[in-house]
Amino acid sequence: MKHILTCVVLVLVRSLTAIGSDKEVSAFLTNHCAQCHGAKTQKADRRFDKLPTTIAKLDDLERYQEIVDQLNLGTMPPEGAKQPSPEQRARVITFLTQKLESARASFKSPHGQSELRRLNSWEYRQTLGDLLGLNVDVWNPAEDFPAEVKVEGFDNNGASLVTSGILLQHYFKAAEEAIKRATHFEEQPVSRHYAQQTPFYFNGKEAEGLPKLFRPDRFRFIPDTPYTDLYGRHYRGGHLGFLPLHQQGGVKHSGMYTIRVRAAALGRTHDYGKALDDFRNGDPVVMEIAAVDRRGSVESTGNVSSMTSLARIELTNEEPQWFEWNVFLDSGFEPEVRFRNGPLSAKRLVRMLLTEASDKPEFQPLLNIENKTAKANGVLKAYQGPRLRVWEIQVDGPHIDNWPGVGHQRIYGDLRPEQLDAATIPQRIEAFAHHAFRRPPVEGELEPIQQLIQDKLKEGVEPLQALQLGCQAILCSPGFLYLNLGEGELSENALASRLSYLLWSSPPDQTLLDLAKAGQLKADLSAQVTRMLADPKSDRFATHFIRRWLDLDNIGTMPPSADFLVFYRDNLENAMRAETEMFFRHVLDNNLPLSEFLGADYTFLNRELATHYGIEGVEGNQLRRVELNNGHRGGLLGQGSLLTASANGVDTSPVVRGIYVLEKLLGYTPPPPPPDVPAIEPDIRGAVTIREQLVKHREIATCAECHRKIDPLGFALENFDAIGGWRDAYAGNAPIDATGQLPGGDSFNSLSQFRSLMIKRQDQFNRALTEKLLTYATGRELGISDRGELDRVLAQFEQSEGGLKDLLTILVESSIFQHK
């Protein structure tokens, strides 16, 4: 009797202190987990019945961590299974959390290690640009490089980045070209004025040798008015070349130029009905300025071998107005004016007008004309629909305020070619290597290159060429190509590099290097983060991090089908990416809480994207903040970039979207499907919806386990089509059903309810984003041994009640960031 009483008292004490024991955990695992993760079945390849009580291996540490995470999230044991009492759950969590903490402390290395890694294509491009003062937005030295291997979406994973002979050959070519571009021994070019008034097309002798674009044809004619009208998006009748610069083979010098166009928008509202089904009636006329390179081009494509869009502006006025931009033109490029949102092509327009609008009085006199050119010209002259009307184009430049430029100075200093010799060149090489390596060279690293130059000079190679060869060698050497961060805790110098590659994707500037040299960078990190984020170079962080985190390249590799006319005509891809970038920058610059990513009731739109979202009253091509109130949009989950990147360009799949949301926003990667299950076969004939198909799929037990976590997240977003447009029904008219139940039991009846449930998972989102940021910052996958420091970072962040900028500061001060 006395014995029994003691036992009762002991149990009471245990439950009061609310701390479990190994024995209790083991019993808990047997009772609640072993059925699926035991000797008989091992769902998701997890087996807990043999987990040792003492955590001696990293694998065991990882298993225990998973158990705690699942219990914390409330996703295990699954709904329908026998559930532990809340107290029991809490006791096991508390006990295991402490156990994990002490186990982690006992492991030798406090956390993972990154590997020596080379710059990826993106960093290489920015690094070369900053080092040599080149505009690499326009000239991409890494354009032809082989694509990088991505790990969890990130392309800077040191362990996976491959260096190959093919790549090295690309490095040679890029380095040679970069040095050529940076070298300017010639006099500073003077700014010149170029102008061209209507006509922009030419006949007879004047037209000799000119590309088709400058000559009249069925869809281009020399007007008898002081202006020229553009009719369609295609180059025939939709693009205007600029003869003064074409005649000299494009601009002679890369640099900033002022471009002015005197133009107006005509006929924006029309009554041609179906004949103009590819122009949205009443829209502004969008004028685009492009830089084109006609060298080595194929004649029939309008003689353009490559092009960059420089600017777009929306015109609504019928009276002529001057529009002006300051833009960068690369040498050899010339400007072109385009009717960006015009009907598909002037050719199609003429055909459509003659078939769908032939009853219009203005076309009556033309219907019987035999000559095709006269007929097409006549139709276009008589046509009253949307046109971009251009009077004059002017170009001024180049505007150069730094000559011969940073790159030239870094390579040659103030030396003229005739001052280069066996004595002066080594000093230049020494100085250049310092910049290129982002650190002093190690012993024996630079000598072989110096020797190479001396050998070449002895062979009789011109000193200028010998120096250039040496610089080329430096730009192909591991000292330049690899981020060498040393060992263990980062040195001040290595820290400067890691920080600048995080926020600028390029080398540390003089301020960072000076601080590092004085040993003061570590103490000044918070101020440096603020300073670096204020520099425009930090846009590279916003752009590239988002691109990797949200896999935005999906949009390019699986481009939306041509059926989505608005996607191309209204330039939605650019606007979508810009929306997410501006949103991210807004949260960052204003140091807003991470809850904005899930719950913000505003976003950043221009007219075209707003129209796509069904929001009225936004005008112009510039994105600006727009308040949201219809419950469809808000936070990342309503943004076109995410919704397009999580579809395939043709249709949506709740499974694909679900996995995407899990991975990107909640930081969970579901295991791959077992090999023996039948695939889901999309059926859009209308008889079976994707939901019905997935219900069937989930009847298979092995599928159900993961799909209960995946599918609901995708179903919640089914109201968005493959390019993020809103829809209430599928193409086959079946209504969209966006209801579901999240693992853990919360159910939702609509997208906005789902959003509220996601907001409840803010902690999980914060953890996911923090992990992504650290992965991007360190160039390695985080592992179980990083968990302790990661938890500490998250706790510190939560305590600070801070925003995204605070999180970044805490991250760069963390031990994970400051260790190799």
Add this chain to the structure above:
Amino acid sequence: MSLDQAAAEHVGSATRFPSINTGIVNGTDMCWTRAGVHVPPVNNPATLFRGLFVNSPVEVRRIQETRLKHRGSVLDALRDSARALNRTLNTADRNKLEQYLTSVRDVERRLQMSPEWLNRPKPTPEVDEIKDEERMHLDEVALFYDLMALALQTDSTRVATLETGMGFRTSELNLDSYHGISHHGKTEGRIDQLKVVETFLTTKLSDFISKLKDAQIFDNTLIVFGSGMSDASSHSNRDLPVILAGGGWITRDT
């Protein structure tokens, strides 16, 4: 690593080009080297024609020769520089830098081959020059097959590939976008359209086979034709359709 690059490692060193990789627009990401580097396809028949059959002018060849010679010296310097850096690294990082040194050796090997090929005249094909102009994708497919046949015939290479992917303009066959119809969702209209594309592609393959037979190299050539998916709509890669032709298989088996 892809099959063509594996084959090129065995038989590629004897010819001017270890392999020839062609494709429509960006192809299908089909070809990968041993190191895991993507080999993008040549997508302009005129470029391929020039590479195979047009000799560069002497002055261009002289410039290239000088460049090759300098590059050889630069590679030597790079190797020594990398070794100096290597001494400061731990084991894991040394393994990483070893990849760089392997790349240097790889480029050196190619360089040794280059001067020889640079001055050896290219073969003269019995066809008209293929000019640089805009073409229908339909014509490009045919031209690439022709050029592959010529390349094999003139022993310019022994490994050749052609990729036709989502960038293939099916509008030239009066069809909807290739990607769009590939997600057919079991609708008859789209499946019928896919049949038109596939008939076109297999007809071109058949023409290619005839060409190789005419040139009497069919029995010495192994052709693999297929797709990375059996059904693009369900994204299934089970029961892949594969045609294996040539190589004198039948006689060898019996």
